[in-house]
Amino acid sequence: MSVEIDHVGIAVRSLDEGLAFYAGQLGMALTRRETVEIEKVHLAMLPAGESVDAPRIELIEAADPESSIAKFVEKRGPGLHHIALRVDDLAASVDKLRATGARLLNEPRQGAGGHLYVFVHPQSAGGVLLELIQK
Numbered sequence: 001m002s003v004e005i006d007h008v009g010i011a012v013r014s015l016d017e018g019l020a021f022y023a024g025q026l027g028m029a030l031t032r033r034e035t036v037e038i039e040k041v042h043l044a045m046l047p048a049g050e051s052v053d054a055p056r057i058e059l060i061e062a063a064d065p066e067s068s069i070a071k072f073v074e075k076r077g078p079g080l081h082h083i084a085l086r087v088d089d090l091a092a093s094v095d096k097l098r099a100t101g102a103r104l105l106n107e108p109r110q111g112a113g114g115h116l117y118v119f120v121h122p123q124s125a126g127g128v129l130l131e132l133i134q135k
């Protein structure tokens with residue numbers, strides 16, 4: 001079973017502000033913008049590398065004052081929000097995590113790009129909000 005870095009999620013006050021740095025000043029390519037209704041967020045994806053599997057920077061802007069990203073930014077300011085690892089079989093990973101007592105924040109569901117994902121509570125993941133994603 002292989003695990004790879006899929007993306008690093010960065011909470012920003014606005015995508016335009018985040019893009020001014022990562023795309024504008026740093027010169028990364030913006031490959032996709034999308035809204036994920038269930039998470040109440042707008043996303044911008046910037047691959048770090050040439051391949052289709054290259055890890056990405058995911059800029060996250062709250063689409064609603066009630067979203068967890070709005071609360072995060074309000075409390076701590078913009079910054080590193082989560083790390084996402086890509087797994088081969090999300091259901092198998094989830095079963096194993098549950099069996100070993102890890103705390104999951106949601107049932108596996110479809111998110112950005114139609115991929116299945118689940119969030120693992122920082123308590124179970126070394127203090128980091130962890131997203132597991134299956135491509």
Ligand code: ZN
Nearest residue numbers: 009058084131
């Ligand atoms: Zn993410």
